[in-house]
Each structure stands twice: as C-alpha cells, then as structure tokens.
Amino acid sequence: MATKRISDEPAFILHQYDWSESSLILETFTRHYGRVALVAKGAKKPTSNFRPVLLPLQPLRVSYGIAGEGHGDIHALKSAEWVGGHIMPSGDALLSGLYLNELLMRLLAREDTHAPLFDIYAGVVRVLASEHGDALEPVLRSFELVLLREIGLLPDLHVETATLAPLEPDARYALVAEGGLRRAASGERFALSGAHWCALHDALADNTTSFTTTLRVMIGTGLAGELKSQLRALLQYHCGSQLLRTRQLMMDLQSL
Template sequence: MRRVADEPAFVLHRYDWSESSLILELFTRRHGRIAVVAKGAKRPSSNFRPVLLPLQPLHVAFSGDAEIRTLKSAEWLGGQAMPAGEALLVGYHLNELLLRLLARDDAHPALFDAYAATVGVIAARAADATEPALRAFELLLLREIGLLPSLAAQTGTLAPLADDQAYALKPEAGLLEAADDEPRGSLSGRQWRALQHALDDDAPFTALLPQTAAAPDLKPQLRALLHYHCGVASLRTRQMMLDLQAL
C-alpha cells in the first residue's frame, strides 16, 4: 500500500466510526482534502487523542489507496493557541467552506498556505485583522477552484473597468456595472483592479490584506457568491453565529 509520511495537515472535521475509532477529513498540503480512519483514537490511551484537534497544525503519516486511508501517525507542531469563542466559529467557517467546495484528492498548496496563515491570524485574536484575512482567504479559495472571474474587466463584455465607476460581483453574471440603487455591495473599478493585482502577486495572501481591509463592501458580495456555489441559503457556521448573537 502507498504510504505518505511527514505531510502538513489540518483536521477539518471528524466523525465517529466505531466505539474506539474516528474518520477524519484532513486538509493536506500535497494531497488536498482526504479522508482517513484513526483507529483507536477515542481510547484514553491513544496517542491520537490529544493531537487530532481542529485549527492546529499537524504533520501526519497515512497509507492506503482506497477512498479512506489509514492514519499511521500525527504530530502536533505547536506554535499557536487554540481559537476560542467567536474565533473558533470563524475557524469552523473556513473548514465548512473547504468541506463544501474542495473535491477530494485535489491538491492546492497555495490555498493550504493561505489557510494556515488565516488560522494564525484567527488564533492571535487580532480583531482588526480577522475580517481582512477572511476576505483574502475567500478570494483565494474561489480563484483556486475556478469560481472567481477576472476582477480586472467586466465579465460579460471584457470591457475595461473605469476607475470611479461602481461594479458589483454577481453569482450568475460575474463582475458588472452596479445598479444606481446599489451603492452598497459594490466597489470601484480601481478597487477591483487592485484586488486582481494582489491575487496575481507572488505572495497573494499578504498582498490582499491591505486591499480587503480597505473594501468592507466586498463581504456581502463574496458571501452571496459562496452561498451560491455551496448551494445553500446560509452556511451552518454563519447561522450558528447568528443564533448565538441573538441569545
């Protein structure tokens, strides 16, 4: 059986498999999203038990050629605190997006690096940095899986963007001129081109942060686009956050 060792990974989700074992959805750097069975992980004496936590950087080893591989080892790399409270829900939001939108066994090393960087920002609990990091990750996710149109031109006509004209990103139509009654939920042509330029940078996540921080109206547009491609009216983590705020 094929064996992979020393693979950077994060736990996205876990399911009970038997009285003593778990099935894990992992996001790995070189193999993408994979499913593994962690045999005996629920036993108190298991070496897996204290390390198989979400939003924590791991190095794992696994083997097998079937859809569900066998987890052989998992080592916690440390270096960051476990997110708590609202930060934990934000992390679960990232995980839900990956589970819904990433196909299994489809590697995205650049997206993995952006995910790791975003989790680092969340764990640091820097409130002013969390939203820009989330928007940067969402843009990179959509770009990586081919669901983000070019932000340097209008999608339908490929006409160039005017600096001061407002444009909106629509799920079914791409980037187009915003309606007169749509002042919110749109960005100027200059802002969209700056976002595309950052996406094309050699270090896109870092390059995107100042651009997303300066574009709060990007949030509702990306939310609508993500919900459209996920096939849901609202993500579970977002609904959970709204319910908690209501309490």
C-alpha cells in the first residue's frame, strides 16, 4: 500500500499518552493539517532520539507517513526536530499553556485545518515563555476569543443574540453559554458595556491582526478580568460537562 509522507510540518505537541511499553501516541497541532494523532515508536526507550524533543509548548517540525485509504486516524511519526526560539514556560505560564492545549484537544476536530489559529497559538506560546504575572490574563482572554471565533462558537458581539438588536453603548450585556449575548440583569456582576463588546467585535473582525488588535483592546480597557468568568463558562459549555483538568489543577493549587 502506498504511503504518503508529510515532511517538515510545523507542529506543537498538545498531549501524549502510552501506546505500548516503548511507544507513545502524540496529539499534535500542525499548521497545515490541524490536530493530528501520531505514534512515536520506541520514543520511551532511553536511546530514542525522540525523548529530548517531544515536549509540549515547544515548536517542532515533524515528518510522518500516511497510508492509503482506510489508514485510520493515527499516523506514524518518522522524525521530529526542535525548531528552537524560546525556553519552556514555567510556573503559572506553564499551567496556562497546558490549559490552552487542553482547549485545543477538546474543541478542535481531527485533521481540520486552522492555519491562522496555529500562528496565533505559536505567538501566544512565545509570550508565555517570556512573560508572567499580570501579562498572562489579557493574552489568555484574547486567545479564548479568537479560538471561539475560529471554530464558529462565538456569537456576534455587536448585537443581542436573541433579537439581533444593536447594542446600546452605555447598557451592560452578558455573554452566556446557551443564550449568547444578552442584556445584563440588574446587579449582574459579570457584564460589559455595549461599547466594549463592539470594540472587541471590531478587533476580531480584522482577520489579519485579530489577536494583536484584540489584545490591544484588552490591555487598553482592562476587560480581561471581566471577561474571564464569561468566557470560561462558555468554553466549559462547549467542552462538555467534565471540568477541564488544567482548571481543576489550578483550583487545587490555589487552595493549598
């Protein structure tokens, strides 16, 4: 059976798990082919060239083989090379990166191409490797918005979802999982003004610089904290009822 070879494909490892005593299954995010599952045969052996390379949040170039029709969803990794450029994130930045990886694992379909999202993810990982503390919040919120928009799960942010009525600049609106964007109830804590939602809508509408523009709006208006609860609830809704493991880990650490 003829085998097609994909060579020098930009990729990140999202997750890995044991396949046998000596091999691993890798869930990867590739630029041109989306989320791809690869088997790294012998990767657990002490002498394997894969061992120092197959790490999360590190830019790689991978080559793998795809068999003909009926080949299945898991392909054979042939080579993996570290591209370099930044160190491994640590501390809160590492947990944030693993959180983003879990979102991609839960929300992206296998082999569904998202090249612009890949480029944004690569940029976010570079930020995580160099920035900590207060810088993380607007970066994470901006990525969550762009991810939701990219996979078609973010409602228009310049109109009320149920009525399609334009947002009033001074009124407050909340983003909810089942109802989209709606006018906030009196005293509702997590909500943004119509003007702020429209600013985010305009930023996301610029497909060439959506992440950078959205991040600039986040920083300039201080919206990241207000958006956190709303976006987390929306993401959890689409990920399913099971709590994200990285979020549970963060909560457990905070309770220590």
